[in-house]
Amino acid sequence: MGAGRNWQGDWPNTPGRLIGTGLIRLYQITLSPIVGRSCRHLPTCSEYGYEAIARHGLVSGSWLTFWRVLKCNPLGTSGIDPVPERMRWSIWRMEEKENRK
Template sequence: MMPSPVRKAAHWAIRGYQLSLSGLVGRQCRHLPSCSEYTDEAIQRHGFWPGGWMGLARICRCGPFGTHGIDLVPETLPEGAAWYKPWAYGRWRGVNAPPISCEAVETDGG
């Protein structure tokens, strides 16, 4: 499936930011992936309108009193989100971290 012209334009605008302004501001994102990578992936996966709102919510959570750590773009759109209530697309609190597997948890040998 070919990405729409709007998605391509958004991708290149984000890429332009990453190659220019991001270097001047410094890498200060508190999340993995970075806010610009998150927004780009959200737009490519879910479309410009929902993905843009997801990215805006992520940027708002990236401040000094916001969230931090691994935060992945959700596989599906949030339940109840619609074009006429765009704020419902974004996660305004918390992160979408991958589940911790049993193998990743270290146990005490005793």
């Protein structure tokens, strides 16, 4: 369970992203081995959260991760569920435009 399992792409090292990905990494190192690999999706929910926060920032990535974790239950979905390249909601796209300035 090394760092290689998480998304390796380029992303801005903003404080929010570093805190969010750091918390997920802490979960992966400490609690994930105890809980076991029970995620129904690929990538796993923690890998998804790491990538979502790294790509889209703490707020947008956290919302994506929240919805993903809600789907990961016995009555939910399963299979391949990648992080979206771009956010669909207009409020998140406004945040991206502001960050480019």
